[in-house]
Amino acid sequence: MLFHVRMRVHLPHDLDPAVAEDLKSREKARAHELQRAGTWRHLWRVAGCYANISIFDVDSHEQLHDILSGLPLFPYLDIDVTPLARHPSALPDT
């Protein structure tokens, strides 16, 4: 199952810089792990924003929820999820 996910990051301005760097470092490691597993299929920066557009490939809504809510930055993310279905005019393997 494919999902389009938009994440906007809102780190508090008074967050200790060392804590922020630790969160970003752990988030990056987890993002790499999920990309290598094929679960986090696309990860794009939204130009001009501290936000990303991602495509996740998971087995269930519950798996997606577990992954997103387990991200180190989760407490600071606004997340919008859109389920994707195959378009009838899409060429195979696109």
Ligand SMILES: O=C(O)C[C@H]1C=CC(=O)O1
């Ligand atoms: O920077 C972001 O968009 C937030 C998050 C997503 C992947 C990652 O490494 O950080």
